[in-house]
Amino acid sequence: MDTDQLTGLFRRITPAIITELVLVVIAAMVLAWLVQFALPWLANRLHGRRRHWVLALIPTLRILVVLVAIGWVVSLLIEPSLRNMVAILGTVGLALGFALKDYVSSLFAGVVAAYERPYRPGDWIEVDGCYGEVRHIGLRALEMVTPDDTVVVVPHLKLWSELIRNANNGGASLMCVASFYLAPEHNAHAVRRALHDVALSSPYLKLNRPVVVVMEDHPWGSRYRIKSYPMDPRQQFLFVSDLTARGKATLQAMGVEFARVEAMAGSGESNAG
Template sequence: MDTERVARLFRDITTQTLIEALMVVVAAIMLVWLSQKLLPWLAERLHSNRRLFVLALIPTTRILVILVALIWIVPLFIEPSVQNTLAILGAAGLAIGFALKDYVSSLLAGIVAAYELPYRPGDWIEVEGCYGEVRHVGMRVVEIVTADDTVVFVPHQKLWTGLIRNANNGGASLMCVVSFYLAPDHDAHEVRRVLEDVALSSPYLKLSQPVLVVLEEKPWGTHYRIKAYPMDPRQQFQFMSDITARGKTALRQMPVSFARLPADYATGGTEMSP
């Protein structure tokens, strides 16, 4: 019977067994607590890479203590026979497989990414509102660095569930878009000429790519967008800032006024287009 098979898995539990298991649990808790106190204390007295190495030992130490405690406690309650070992490993494998299904999904997506190349090192991508440069493509995650120098790890699993925007797609050209908002009463041809000159005179401009100034009439005024390419994708933010600052200066010298956007207008003053 199944009940008898389950019963044969376990040893006779005695008071001594319970006390020993309790002592192991208490010792494990104490060791984890000490590691979380002593290792940070030690790290504060070290510098540079040594400090980071000691801090990285905290979760590793906790996992090792828990594993040793489990290896000690399990044989106290379960008869260590071949049949029991296979049954435990089977149950553990099923539980681990269910827990790691997302990890396996990311690994499979990584294989697909290696074939389809939705991103490569050096690409500027946006995933769920996080925009940055791809620094490393691993088996499970892609590592990107944002404009604020923040490292973000994005699982390849996002290939299945979301959109991935690639601004330069493996190339050296990345289009930037800078917006200006003017009141409607002005000479649009003259404004376009001035904004084009602003872009063409930028020290970051990639001259081999076209510069385009487009405009769109809105109920509140006119929306101008300068579309141009920096020499290097990593210069995109300096490029956009340079055009924005000099564009505002040039427009202030003209008989134009900046528009007042309604509160519900979602687009910001500058934007980037992939």
């Protein structure tokens, strides 16, 4: 853009325009301050949904104040012509493209997710270290609820860069694992049978799915894992707790010693028995 074009883009600055600019900026600052402090004051005097509704208005109203102020300032400084509007809109569009590229990428990933279905409502997934149940899938992101009842919003953008682990993959079967860490001196066959019986007697067990007890030997002792399925994926934590508590009591009644924490620290294992 040459000097003549650049000169024609802006209006001639006059004292009246400067005064109006100052008034617009002051008015925007006052309104933003009122929104920031008056609405929380009002919300603290309300209860229930009305309080949250008023608090949710704060960022929206502040953005509206800023956008109106920017539009007013631009209309005062820029000469209103078709050529100028096209130039401004092109610049704004380019800036928005860079600013919203992750948002647009999440939208495209949402389309891919709707087609490939790596997760569905009701699935238990792990994304970026967060594990929980998928409750809602939107265009841009999904909502999952962790076992601690925390809502986590995960953008579909994670499809491009993160591993997504799906525990039940749209089905009603979800494998659970209860681990036991035992000292070396014990009857391995008796322990496997006992742990197998513990799983079969659980009130949460899904009977039409297999129950497997896996053993691994280590320098510090042996690790046993009960692999089985609860009746409902939402019972997984109750199921594992039941297996662990009753399995531990059964092994103690058999006189089996658990691996010592000091011995396992050097091997990078942790005592879950």
